[in-house]
Amino acid sequence: GQNIDQPTEMTATEGAIVQINCTYQTSGFNGLFWYQQHAGEAPTFLSYNVLDGLEEKGRFSSFLSRSKGYSYLLLKELQMKDSASYLCAVMDSNYQLIWGAGTKLIIKP
């Protein structure tokens, strides 16, 4: 079967750095996406990785290792507005997105 695993919840302090991990087992791989979802709102796109390595976009970076079936999202200089759920999704061999359940990130002052 296909499976995406990420921690259910994480807590971090404002101004700090946090790393959210995602491991996956899917039938085929055509890229990995990270989305942000604030409570009661729609998911919004953060990043896309298809090759191994680190993609940096401002305070957010995303890393991929295809051989290990592993990705992480790194958030630096945390702000209160970063409190949200972070969704990991993998595009499988049928070009369909398989979604993890999401990691709820709580930021404390």
Add this chain to the structure above:
Amino acid sequence: IAGITQAPTSQILAAGRRMTLRCTQDMRHNAMYWYRQDLGLGLRLIHYSNTAGTTGKGEVPDGYSVSRANTDDFPLTLASAVPSQTSVYFCASSDSTGTYNEQFFGPGTRLTVL
């Protein structure tokens, strides 16, 4: 209209009733999707359409139907609602169906079936 709109925002429905959730996008995207989101579970694909006139089944299609008569609209119909269909429903669209497939989501419809 800017982006994707969904209607209604929320709905309480009696079991056995028929219900259509509406979704409209103005980005001229080829592909559209319907997901449901339940607590503790990831988004699950119900149905999708890669282009106007075509539709396909996702992971959890039973009890749902869709149509794609034109590029902009992608309604989702529950023929006879059951309590297990209580969920938040998101419509999404994307410009491509290839590997780089950034999906844009509507605000969601919160549906409760009693």
